[in-house]
């Protein structure tokens with residue numbers, strides 16, 4: 130969520146078909162990383178060293194191809210997006226090399242807390258089935274809970290913003306209980322629900338419910354009275370005012386709530402999986418840590434990061450589609 | 462074919478609460494607009510013209526007095542009394558066409574009014590921008606979109622709050638002509654708020670000159686000049702001098 134549309138515009142290359150020095154440097158940096166991985170001896174007995182070297186060499190080859198393609202007018206425009214990533218490609222190659230040297234080659238960092246890159250690769254190549262299953266279980270747990278909490282929060286927020294009566298009674302309750310982290314309900318939930326799945330779904334729903342409620346409510350309350358005046362003079366019913374004025378006007382705020390709720394839901398998901406649910410990425414990490422399989426733990430952490438980031442990206446895509454009428458949207 | 466309604470404003474006074482004190486805005490406003498009348502309201506800024514239109518629209522009840530349409534007291538909003546607000550207040554999440562069709566959509570008569578919506582858009586010259594969003598419009602275009610949204614509703618009383626204020630003089634002339642011919646075709650009762658004395662005289666049958674706040678009616682001037690009117694018509698020029706003198710006095714008082 131860092132680059133504004135303006136910033137992205139400034140970064141975009143002005144002359145597409147030109148020599149791309151950053152690309153050549155990045156490609157060579159990846160080839161150098163591959164050489165270091167393949168040629169220097171491992172300090173310990175590690176698997177997948179040559180596979181990692183091949184992977185790095187592959188990336189380097191592709192980047193060099195892209196650098197070459199950038200000078201070809203027919204391809205230059207398609208590669209414009211990649212050109213923006215040029216500096217990152219160099220830094221990533223350097224970081225991989227440093228990591229590899231500090232762990233696998235010279236064992237500067239204490240093992241096994243610091244896993245070597247090829248150990249992570251080994252987890253992905255050997256344990257992908259269990260990792261994939263964990264991702265599936267996590268998604269099956271978090272998505273229904275999140276959707277349930279968000280849907281109820283959305284409806285409740287509209288009711289609070291629209292009806293004085295609902296607002297009067299709900300406001301103090303939301304103010305008292307809303308700021309409480311959903312994980313604080315963990316003991317109560319596991320006591321109240323017979324299954325850990327039910328308890329987790331409840332907690333995840335609770336985590337998304339409050340931000341969505343509060344931001345929908347504040348969005349509806351902030352709708353300019355002038356919009357209602359316009360619609361009322363044209364014969365709009367109260368139902369029309371809610372559906373076609375209050376809700377669309379509050380959508381930007383609702384999406385902020387959905388975004389915050391998503392983060393809260395993921396945080397509850399991981400805690401619930403570590404505490405009681407016997408599946409999912411949180412459980413996988415807990416399990417890996419119990420066996421001192423730190424490489425597995427980092428691999429799961431990386432997958433979790435990709436999963437959360439992917440979910441947020443999807444949410445922002447949806448927002449960009451629905452709120453295309455807003456100018457100056459922040460890009461994710 | 463709908464026709465204009467008769468509007469009676471009887472001894473209407475209105476006050477707002479501003480910082481716990483009553484701020485009188487309208488004082489004993491009294492006039493009758495016959496069906497199909499074109500009445501212009503002229504007065505200094507902040508005197509209460511927009512407030513009067515809000516009362517006629519039924520958005521607020523007056524502090525004192527009565528407003529009647531065809532003898533029936535106004536108790537709330539009604540689509541037969543359409544107002545074009547001073548601010549365009551377009552819904553930013555709707556395209557120009559989406560905004561223009563707001564009235565028919567709210568009343569569930571979208572299909573029956575499709576042609577009328579397109580006609581209103583082309584009347585204000587926005588047919589090419591029907592799919593544009595409000596943030597893509599200029600100030601004058603937004604104002605024209607707002608005018609289209611009001612015209613779509615087949616009002617019996619149409620209130621226009623400085624509808625052409627942000628337009629360049631050429632577009633303004635064209636829109637004035639369009640407004641007059643539309644009014645001649647549909648015969649609604651029109652209330653036009655404007656700062657432009659010439660515009661009031663070109664369009665209206667009657668000009669109500671209001672005083673400084675709290676607004677009273679200083680003068681009720683009939684404009685008998687037949688249409689189409691020319692701005693250099695001797696009668697109009699004389700009326701213009703008279704009104705400017707009245708407004709000048711109003712500002713000095």
Ligand SMILES: Nc1ncnc2c1ncn2[C@@H]1O[C@H](COP(=O)(O)OP(=O)(O)OP(=O)(O)O)[C@@H](O)[C@H]1O
Nearest residue numbers: 477478479486505506507508509510511512513547
């Ligand atoms: N909702 C409100 N609360 C308090 N005061 C208000 C409110 N609306 C209008 N006023 C006051 O009423 C007075 C008249 O406002 P109004 O908008 O009717 O003026 P106007 O004649 O339309 O002026 P202009 O020509 O500048 O548009 C102003 O002094 C304004 O401060």
Ligand SMILES: [Mg+2]
Nearest residue numbers: 510511547622
């Ligand atoms: Mg006004």
